Amino acid sequence: MQQAKAVLKAQRLWGENFVFDNVSLGWSTDLLMPIGESRTAFVDQDGHTAEKPNQVEVSMRNAGALDIKKLVNYITTSKSSGVHSSDPEIEDIFKALNAIYRQDLASRFITRPKSTAFFVREPSLSLTLQSTGGVLEALRGAFQTVSYSFGHLSLNVDVVCSALYVPNPSIIDVAKAMAGVSSKQGLNEIGSTPMFRAGCERLVGMFFVVRHLNAVRNTKKMRVQRLSPNGARDTSFEELDRSSGQSAVTTVESYFKRKYDIKLLYPNIPLLVCKDGMFPLELCYTPQGERYKEPLQGQETADFIKRATSPAFVRAQQKMDNVKRFGWHTLSIPASMGLSVSTSMLHVPGRALPAPDLVYGSGTSRGEASGGQWNLRGKQFLKATRFTSWGLMYLAGGARQADDTTLQGFCKSLLNSLGIVGIGIPRGPPAFLRGDPQGDLKEEVTELVRKTGEHFNTKPEMLFFLLHDKAKPQIYKVLKSVCEVEFGIPSQVMIVEKALKDKGQMQYLGNIGLKVNCKLGGMNSKVEEPLFRQTRFMMLGDM
Numbered sequence: 001m002q003q004a005k006a007v008l009k010a011q012r013l014w015g016e017n018f019v020f021d022n023v024s025l026g027w028s029t030d031l032l033m034p035i036g037e038s039r040t041a042f043v044d045q046d047g048h049t050a051e052k053p054n055q056v057e058v059s060m061r062n063a064g065a066l067d068i069k070k071l072v073n074y075i076t077t078s079k080s081s082g083v084h085s086s087d088p089e090i091e092d093i094f095k096a097l098n099a100i101y102r103q104d105l106a107s108r109f110i111t112r113p114k115s116t117a118f119f120v121r122e123p124s125l126s127l128t129l130q131s132t133g134g135v136l137e138a139l140r141g142a143f144q145t146v147s148y149s150f151g152h153l154s155l156n157v158d159v160v161c162s163a164l165y166v167p168n169p170s171i172i173d174v175a176k177a178m179a180g181v182s183s184k185q186g187l188n189e190i191g192s193t194p195m196f197r198a199g200c201e202r203l204v205g206m207f208f209v210v211r212h213l214n215a216v217r218n219t220k221k222m223r224v225q226r227l228s229p230n231g232a233r234d235t236s237f238e239e240l241d242r243s244s245g246q247s248a249v250t251t252v253e254s255y256f257k258r259k260y261d262i263k264l265l266y267p268n269i270p271l272l273v274c275k276d277g278m279f280p281l282e283l284c285y286t287p288q289g290e291r292y293k294e295p296l297q298g299q300e301t302a303d304f305i306k307r308a309t310s311p312a313f314v315r316a317q318q319k320m321d322n323v324k325r326f327g328w329h330t331l332s333i334p335a336s337m338g339l340s341v342s343t344s345m346l347h348v349p350g351r352a353l354p355a356p357d358l359v360y361g362s363g364t365s366r367g368e369a370s371g372g373q374w375n376l377r378g379k380q381f382l383k384a385t386r387f388t389s390w391g392l393m394y395l396a397g398g399a400r401q402a403d404d405t406t407l408q409g410f411c412k413s414l415l416n417s418l419g420i421v422g423i424g425i426p427r428g429p430p431a432f433l434r435g436d437p438q439g440d441l442k443e444e445v446t447e448l449v450r451k452t453g454e455h456f457n458t459k460p461e462m463l464f465f466l467l468h469d470k471a472k473p474q475i476y477k478v479l480k481s482v483c484e485v486e487f488g489i490p491s492q493v494m495i496v497e498k499a500l501k502d503k504g505q506m507q508y509l510g511n512i513g514l515k516v517n518c519k520l521g522g523m524n525s526k527v528e529e530p531l532f533r534q535t536r537f538m539m540l541g542d543m
Helices: 002-009 068-077 088-108 171-179 194-201 252-260 299-308 312-326 332-336 404-420 441-456 469-486 505-519 530-534
Strands: 038-044 055-061 117-119 126-129 136-149 152-165 207-210 226-231 236-240 247-251 270-274 277-280 357-359 390-395 431-435 462-467 491-495 526-528
Touching: 068 088, 068 152, 088 136, 088 332, 117 152, 126 299, 136 299, 136 312, 152 299, 152 312, 171 194, 194 226, 236 252, 247 252, 252 277, 390 404, 390 441, 404 462, 404 505, 431 441, 441 462, 441 469, 462 469, 469 491, 491 505
Parallel strands: 390 431, 390 462, 462 491
Antiparallel strands: 038 055, 117 136, 126 136, 136 152, 226 270, 236 247, 270 277, 357 526
């Protein structure tokens, strides 16, 4: 990464027509040196002085010219509509074309090294995901790649939506959101809890910036490698006095007070450890363009999908808007190389395939698609399963908690919904346990398993969990690991805000039934398509 940044800093040495792929390859319309010869430069890095040298040596060798005639011949004679070629020279040309159309956009828009997706923060393109505590946003941008498609050299452009951290919030607020607690909740209450520590652990791998250093160093993105076991008050290191050459042991808390006159408000919470040192969470902030790398959960996913999905005609207009916004047809470097891009879409022939029928259980009609969807109403599963021993844990959280009467009514609704689709259901209520979302989940699940086994005098066949939406991302993985890895028992997590809500409850529980039947070894339906009987086939899908 340092080498790549150095090459970009040395841009003035190679000329304005030089293009770099951010890894190891570069191209230019100018002859920078004779073919086969090399050129070396020393590039000053941040903080370079005569007393403290900080330079990177960059060497470049001219490997020869690209054979554009071979590309033209490939395009005009190829019968394939694919983008791949076994010829390494053709592959090198496509690498160059992708780098050429990437470089200008990478300097103007939000992106990551080597990424082909670009974003711009505008009110019409960004949406804060409130279900994440306001620390994540859905940002819509453009994806691009140069390829050979349908007999044309094409710049493939599509709309892309990604979850990014909202720039500038304190890392403390991010850690709280990752822990599933309110940003208003004081760290003196939760700073020492296992849940807050778990939230902090999810920061490992993300980049952050600080604001207490000089202007140059404050812009540097640093990557979290791990968390310190202790806080600033109990974490010590050897500090070197440059004037005397002597070193002395000091705490991180004392160091920041003496060095920067900063009195830490939370000296007992973990520190972020990176190759540049240890930093208190309260002095760290999210940078611009930092992508969220974990899967979204629950309501987070629902909020994101609302932003990311749109009808085909809307998506087509979004693509045309991106053509104007990103301006591929106006880029100067491709123009200097004799390249131009049409602002019109490529039209290709296509056909709409008829939707296949879905076969359900006996006594119910075939499922016919309507608007690309199949309706389960009035259907029974093709192969429905049954279960007799089951347990339910309600992980209470927040001020509003469900009482026993509400939960008993929910259990009846759940069994009724499962029975409608053909699943054999138990006659009585489940073994029930109220759990603490901030407690020891492994012990609580173990207790539910024991209680269910005693209640039905047999091993549990299915365990259900009700939890509040904000707590799901932190708890879901633990529940799944304990139930299905340690005990080998299928489990189903349900969201209180959806499961106990009258409006939409039956549809929600119907979706739960689809999952439960599959987890117990059943088959919900099968596709009836004559084509599948005629020959061997492979089914591909996207969602």
